[in-house]
Amino acid sequence: MISLRNVTKFFGKRLAVDALSLAVPRGEIYGLLGHNGAGKSTAIGMMLGQVWPTQGELFICGHDITTRRQRALQKVGAIFESPVFYDYLSGWRNLHILSTYTAPTSAARIREVVDWVGLTGREHSKVRTYSHGMRARLALAQALLPAPELLILDEPSDGLDPEGIHEMRQTILRLHREMGLTILLSSHLLNEVEHLCTRIAVLNRGRKVFEGTLADARQRQRWVRLRTSDFAVAVRELRAAGLVQDERDGRLVEPVEGVGTDALVRKLVELGLPVFEITPEEETLETFYLRLMRENPAEPPTDGSAHPAPQSPPATRP
Amino acid sequence: MFLRQLQNELWKLFGKKRTYIGFAMFLLAQNAIILMFRFTNATRPMKRLLESNGYFAQDFVSTLTISTVMVILLAVTLLPLYVALVGGDQVAKEAEDGTLRMILSRPVSRTRLLLVKWLAGVVFSIVLVLALGVFGLAFTRIWFPGGSLFVFIPGEVFGVFDASTGLARYAEAHLIMVAKAVTVFTLAFMLSCFNMKPAAATILALSFFLINRILEEIPYFKEYEQWFVTYHLDVWRWVFIQHIPWWQMAQSLFILLGFNVTFLTIGATVFHVRDIKS
Numbered sequence: 001m002i003s004l005r006n007v008t009k010f011f012g013k014r015l016a017v018d019a020l021s022l023a024v025p026r027g028e029i030y031g032l033l034g035h036n037g038a039g040k041s042t043a044i045g046m047m048l049g050q051v052w053p054t055q056g057e058l059f060i061c062g063h064d065i066t067t068r069r070q071r072a073l074q075k076v077g078a079i080f081e082s083p084v085f086y087d088y089l090s091g092w093r094n095l096h097i098l099s100t101y102t103a104p105t106s107a108a109r110i111r112e113v114v115d116w117v118g119l120t121g122r123e124h125s126k127v128r129t130y131s132h133g134m135r136a137r138l139a140l141a142q143a144l145l146p147a148p149e150l151l152i153l154d155e156p157s158d159g160l161d162p163e164g165i166h167e168m169r170q171t172i173l174r175l176h177r178e179m180g181l182t183i184l185l186s187s188h189l190l191n192e193v194e195h196l197c198t199r200i201a202v203l204n205r206g207r208k209v210f211e212g213t214l215a216d217a218r219q220r221q222r223w224v225r226l227r228t229s230d231f232a233v234a235v236r237e238l239r240a241a242g243l244v245q246d247e248r249d250g251r252l253v254e255p256v257e258g259v260g261t262d263a264l265v266r267k268l269v270e271l272g273l274p275v276f277e278i279t280p281e282e283e284t285l286e287t288f289y290l291r292l293m294r295e296n297p298a299e300p301p302t303d304g305s306a307h308p309a310p311q312s313p314p315a316t317r318p
Numbered sequence: 319m320f321l322r323q324l325q326n327e328l329w330k331l332f333g334k335k336r337t338y339i340g341f342a343m344f345l346l347a348q349n350a351i352i353l354m355f356r357f358t359n360a361t362r363p364m365k366r367l368l369e370s371n372g373y374f375a376q377d378f379v380s381t382l383t384i385s386t387v388m389v390i391l392l393a394v395t396l397l398p399l400y401v402a403l404v405g406g407d408q409v410a411k412e413a414e415d416g417t418l419r420m421i422l423s424r425p426v427s428r429t430r431l432l433l434v435k436w437l438a439g440v441v442f443s444i445v446l447v448l449a450l451g452v453f454g455l456a457f458t459r460i461w462f463p464g465g466s467l468f469v470f471i472p473g474e475v476f477g478v479f480d481a482s483t484g485l486a487r488y489a490e491a492h493l494i495m496v497a498k499a500v501t502v503f504t505l506a507f508m509l510s511c512f513n514m515k516p517a518a519a520t521i522l523a524l525s526f527f528l529i530n531r532i533l534e535e536i537p538y539f540k541e542y543e544q545w546f547v548t549y550h551l552d553v554w555r556w557v558f559i560q561h562i563p564w565w566q567m568a569q570s571l572f573i574l575l576g577f578n579v580t581f582l583t584i585g586a587t588v589f590h591v592r593d594i595k596s
Contacts, residue, residue, distance in 0.1 A: 100323050
């Protein structure tokens with residue numbers, strides 16, 4: 001549904017997105033993860049034809065967004081962080097206005113969508129009287145009006161209270177389940193992404209530093225939690241035996257490629273060290289993300305001279 | 319679909335309170351002027367001038383004459399301000415508020431969006447000029463009788479017309495004044511397409527016209543007055559000349575058309591290439 005190839009964007013001399021390549025298959029809930037200023041919103045802006053790429057190709061629903069924008073966005077809905085509307089008009093009028101920029105939309109269709117998002121009864125009130133949660137629902141309604149196949153959500157939970165976040169999360173899952181929508185969402189809320197997404201890409205300073213499934217992210221490192229009578233001695237002996245290559249936090253060891261936990265237990269028992277617990281450690285998205293950021297430290301702002309030409313896409317993991 | 323988009327653009331435009339500032343200020347200014355004429359001796363110099371030219375002055379202190387005096391002043395001062403205010407808002411305010419991003423996530427071309435917005439602004443300009451004329455006549459009629467029209471603009475116009483001809487000239491002047499309102503609107507609209515605040519677009523547009531006005535008013539530049547856009551913006555006043563210089567007026571209107579096409583083309587080009595960000 002979305003395909004980005006080597007997309008680069010400079011704002012003046014500032015590099016915002018660096019040789020980004022992404023592929024979002026149909027039916028996925030795809031998370032674009034990164035801290036503020038990582039390039040997520042710029043990437044989404046380019047996907048919607050609002051920001052022109054400096055270099056690269058972007059295809060949305062099979063159409064080049066830069067040359068066939070109208071065709072590409074025919075079946076796309078989008079929501080941005082802190083949804084804004086014409087506050088002095090009613091929710092209904094806002095939906096009517098926005099719908100005319102896609103295709104003729106019947107009153108019945110607008111009513112159906114209003115009902116779906118749970119705004120029935122308030123649709124004729126002025127938007128300025130809406131709560132943040134109601135605005136979020138109205139934003140969802142406008143995105144659903146063209147009966148989209150692809151939904152692009154830029155920080156959809158931004159500014160919502162915990163109840164609103166929960167509601168938004170359930171709605172996204174419902175959209176995916178009931179309507180079979182492909183959803184791309186950007187967020188810096190790891191918990192949100194962890195609960196929703198089937199596949200993620202992590203951006204750091206405009207560069208993609210990871211793309212894969214959540215399972216890939218969690219299992220990228222083979223850390224093993226080890227509890228024994230003397231962790232330091234155990235690590236030293238296991239290293240000497242060539243079974244372990246790293247340790248951290250006084251409780252985790254990283255076995256050498258091809259070495260299983262059984263080999264570690266066998267060695268420790270041979271050495272007479274009691275093993276109270278040994279279990280593969282699964283990373284949380286948070287620890288994975290933080291480690292990615294450590295491994296790919298933010299570089300100082302790049303200007304045109306320091307970064308003369310976009311390079312080929314960075315190697316992605318795994 | 320285009321008409322629906324235009325209709326919705328008008329909903330947006332006329333749904334905003336600030337759109338009505340111009341109408342409200344016209345009411346205020348016109349009533350202040352009318353009351354000044356009614357309750358002071360301000361008509362005395364006008365009568366003297368008419369009588370010295372052999373006219374029976376009382377016939378000309380009328381609704382049409384007072385309305386025209388007001389229009390001549392308000393069209394130079396307040397009209398450009400209010401059309402520039404709306405023109406400066408048209409794109410820049412939506413970009414600032416973030417609603418432009420919402421619209422541009424839809425499959426609508428930027429050119430089409432801009433055209434719809436521009437046309438809505440043209441409709442506003444027409445309505446504002448119409449309001450200026452109608453309000454003037456309506457409120458003046460409360461305090462002054464009907465009668466003939468006398469127009470005097472030093473060095474430019476000395477016109478006397480019977481009531482029906484005067485009314486026709488008054489209507490024609492407003493018709494041509496639309497070209498002025500649209501031109502000022504289009505410049506503000508063009509600037510609004512750049513990445514700038516709405517107020518900046520309005521102020522820049524007004525500054526452009528004020529600078530033109532200053533240059534035009536410098537006596538030493540008199541022989542070059544046609545170089546300045548303000549000269550052409552004021553051709554609607556020639557309708558009050560006894561024998562209307564139609565050919566000269568048509569030339570000026572063509573020049574204004576050229577300005578409009580240029581402003582719109584620059585605006586559309588800038589809007590097309592710029593990035594729309596949150």
